[in-house]
Amino acid sequence: MLAAVVQIDPLLFAKGENEAKIVARLEEAAGRGARLVVFPECALTGYVFDSLAEALPYAESVPGPFTERLQAHCRRLGAWAIVGMVERVGQQVYNTAVLVGSEGVALRYRKTHLPPEGIDRFATPGNDLEMVAATTEACIGLLICYDLRFPEAVRVPVLRGAEIVALPTNWPAPSADAAPEFLCRARAHDNHVYLLAADRVGEERGARFLGRSTIVAPDGTVLAEASRDREEILVAEIDPARARDKRVFGKGFTLDLIKDRRPELYRALVTE
Numbered sequence: 001m002l003a004a005v006v007q008i009d010p011l012l013f014a015k016g017e018n019e020a021k022i023v024a025r026l027e028e029a030a031g032r033g034a035r036l037v038v039f040p041e042c043a044l045t046g047y048v049f050d051s052l053a054e055a056l057p058y059a060e061s062v063p064g065p066f067t068e069r070l071q072a073h074c075r076r077l078g079a080w081a082i083v084g085m086v087e088r089v090g091q092q093v094y095n096t097a098v099l100v101g102s103e104g105v106a107l108r109y110r111k112t113h114l115p116p117e118g119i120d121r122f123a124t125p126g127n128d129l130e131m132v133a134a135t136t137e138a139c140i141g142l143l144i145c146y147d148l149r150f151p152e153a154v155r156v157p158v159l160r161g162a163e164i165v166a167l168p169t170n171w172p173a174p175s176a177d178a179a180p181e182f183l184c185r186a187r188a189h190d191n192h193v194y195l196l197a198a199d200r201v202g203e204e205r206g207a208r209f210l211g212r213s214t215i216v217a218p219d220g221t222v223l224a225e226a227s228r229d230r231e232e233i234l235v236a237e238i239d240p241a242r243a244r245d246k247r248v249f250g251k252g253f254t255l256d257l258i259k260d261r262r263p264e265l266y267r268a269l270v271t272e
Helices: 015-031 052-058 065-077 145-149 151-159 178-191 240-244
Strands: 002-007 034-038 080-089 092-101 104-110 132-134 139-142 164-168 194-198 214-216 222-225 232-237 247-250 253-256
Touching: 002 015, 002 194, 002 214, 015 034, 015 065, 015 080, 015 232, 034 164, 034 194, 052 080, 052 092, 065 080, 065 092, 065 104, 080 104, 080 139, 080 164, 092 139, 092 164, 104 132, 104 139, 139 151, 145 151, 145 164, 145 178, 151 164, 151 178, 164 178, 178 194, 178 214, 214 232, 222 232
Parallel strands: 002 034, 034 080, 139 164, 164 194
Antiparallel strands: 002 232, 080 092, 092 104, 132 139, 194 214, 214 222, 247 253
């Protein structure tokens, strides 16, 4: 299958314009053959809200009006889309990513690790355990931005069968260069999984964003990487079967990155 990562510059307080851009890029990526298209964190809404009260009018329920319209586009184009948005539940908001296909929302993931930046200062942390969905194309896991810093957060969807881990993100510039340079490659390599990171570009209320969206293969090879400052679409070939097989072959030996684990020794991860 072909998968795409879309790097755009969303506008704060401009959901209509952002949605139009998302649809246009989805159409373009699907026209290039992509069956899975990943957009950045908060692509629908923008990220740097100053208060919960400011964010609430731009947040939506999931499923809701946006995801229903996105479903119709996915059905028309025969594609799956992953889009970051602000989700509203009563008077709370979540930093959320949705996986949408022709049948609607296949997966909703609420960001679990919240840095003191942008909407995350006012969002409720997610406690999602169901972060993987089996689609007609591949088994897909979702994380968002800062979650990448925690190796356990990537390992969990892999243990639940993810062949692709999608990461909508808003990496701050220039401090986040380590993410595309090292972390994406390491997480893909450690878990023998495809990692698709969709970052944004541009500036929002004085905050600049890194760009450098990337698609990484299970062996840590970078299949495609975007620029720091341009809106772009990356397309790469993905073979889910390659990520499904966790064996790594050396000269005269074989490693298995899942079977060779010793979870009984890792209790300190949840007790300390």
